[in-house]
Amino acid sequence: MTGKKTVKLPRAVYEKELLRLQTELVKLQEWVRAEGARLVVVFEGRDAAGKGSTIKRVTEHLNPRAARVAALPKPTERERTQWYFQRYVEHLPAAGEIVLFDRSWYNRAGVEHVMGFCTKEEHQLFLRQCPVFERMLVEDGILLHKYWFSVSGSEQQARFRRRLDDPLRCWKLSPMDLESITRWEAYSRAKDEMLVHTDIVEAPWFVVESNDKRRARLNMIAHLLDSVPYHEVPPPVLELPERPPSTGYVRPPRGLQTHVPDHAAGL
Template sequence: MSDLESLSAEERERVQMRREIIDDLDEEFELSLEDDAGGIGGLGAEERAFRRVYFRELVRLQGELIKLQDWVQATGHRVVVLFEGRDAAGKGGAIKRITQRLNPRTCRVAALPAPNDRERTQWYFQRYVAHLPAAGEIVLFDRSWYNRAGVERVMGFCTDDEYEEFFRSVPEFERMLASSGIQIIKFWFSITDDEQEARFRARMDDPLKQWKLSPMDLESRKRWEAYTLAKEVMLERSSIPEAPWWVVQGVDKKKARLNCISHLLSLVPYQPVSRPEVVLPPRIYHPDYERQPTPESMIVPELY
């Protein structure tokens, strides 16, 4: 007899629920292992203490994100969140923590590849419009139409005329979205030169992260100052009342995630939404039903 079988039904339910919660917390630890160069054992007392705060706050903020999601669904609100920043600035990690516990049908990520030959002949914003939210949806853009103000400008992928046209058009485009009822939130993740170099070197040495380093990322290291200038121009010329820029200090990844999520929550006027009580229906049994055995050839080998 297993340990669970010796417990009452109520006790078994409590144990199983506790295991589910622990499993979720274990997942959080797994997601954050990438941040610990020396592993868990290499952390000092202060770092371990903050780690406990981080996980506690992350779970609390993710609970608030679920409330926000429920409100967006109930009201038909539409939200677009743009994540911009230098390579390795922590955008992907923040997006991962935001979406981790949300319904992917309500909150989805748009990470568009470089435009193809046909898209290069379209209106610049056209391929992004297809990913905008419908009523009751949240869309997170992992890089956005601001590619033109950043990488395209620095790497010479657009002409001076196209660059200037972008800054003439983008305020009108975003005001048009805002007037149609789409809330636009724009985050720039800021890191230092030294921190980006450290993260790049960590990716070079880690086989699990090497895929994150593209030739374009490596080229960006040589053009740090050009990216800085492009970022300063972008923030100055495209921060408007309807869609202001918000700068996230990203040198400390965990603090950046918490600060980003907390600020995102503060910008959306969500309220708790009452849910109908969920009642589990009774299982229907049929005396003539007999479960058929699964063929051994279909069973996944149990290696663990």
């Protein structure tokens, strides 16, 4: 990222535009369903770069049966013996589905490479195979979009500090995250090498400047919407039926059921 200071977007402006973009995302989802399209969006970037919060805004109003997040844990011993891309293939979308990868096969180009979780030979093999793999996905008709969230070192550290003191977000911090601070340049070199090999015409990388999370979310969502040739699909015409007359059903006494205590009454 450049040294230029990012002006934080006002909340009122952000919330108004976010709602408009989320409405368009619903239209995009309905187009994907109607057309039988398959959409894959890859979210990558440093720890605390804002990937997860952006994914939440993307999926907030979407149907979870048609739009799902793939956030894979570390591979099992069995998965370690498979072709590297194999466990990711399992999560690719079928017709009418959207899959958002919260980190993806690019783990091998980043954390695995920097932290020594793969060999140099495995890393080089990944860099050779990844463009071929992605070209195969695109050739088969998958709409593949890749976003790299870029955050400055000072902003990353500030976010880490806030997480340390936040009981709702402290789970987001791990020893691995904190070690990324001491390996900043190693991650930078790994990212640069990854882009050289995998920024291909069929599936280019798009960088999202994310020092201002509000601005980053809007920019990423707007770009995705502009990049997919969707159109509004007219919804089915539905009519609310009249409730039929009673046939004599009598509800059992409420005392026969166990109810949740009224916690709200004591507030």
